[in-house]
Amino acid sequence: MYFNWTTLLKRLSGKMVWLAATYMCLAVDAFALDTSTDVVSAQLMPKPKRCIALHRGQVCYQKIDMQWHYPDAQTTKICLYEVSEAQPIECWIKLSKGKIRINFESAHDKVYQLREGQKVLAESLVSVAWVYGGNQNKKIDKRRRSWRIF
Template structure:
């Protein structure tokens, strides 16, 4: 049984096309650096300058939002904006979404994790000891 080269090419293309479509659907559009903010103690606010970057195509209007908030952080038309700096302040993890404004479709989502150096203790210490 001999398989000719003519069969391999269409078979390869048939396998490659769905893989390329899947890769395009899962393409990372939105990135954030750093993606972790570290506070000194658990429950304290973490302060960090975040840098968002993205790759959008087309001439639509896009917005970057902090998930759970109504007001967008920034909006732009087409490819006019590809970078945004944001002063982050939070005591818990926060998700950010990139949306296409006219449809409201979420194109991508990133999360900034909040971590801490010391776990908060429930015991209050006065610093004084009695004998």
């Protein structure tokens, strides 16, 4: 089947062709700009991501495995921090991945960071949930508790 481009271009207005050409150029430019080197490819993965306490406000105790991966860390010092603490939990030198088991003890969510000096490479949240939330309406809360397994 033969397709005649000139016939198609004659039918389209000049503005439509110009718009289509501009769109194509912008799409190509967007793909060309995707080669930025500032993107940090570090990952920080806690397991489990949630600690479950029995009642709201109760301290939750859990062992958390923190696993991290940073391919550009061949010659640097990488440290794991809890955001609210000044001292690192653990540091690694010249490693591109690591794992540590920490004791999580909190009644509130905690944020952990993987840092290279002062530069934050990755961040992860360990949240605290509860089975019984302490509802203000005691009758509703009592009914819910009687049927709740966990």
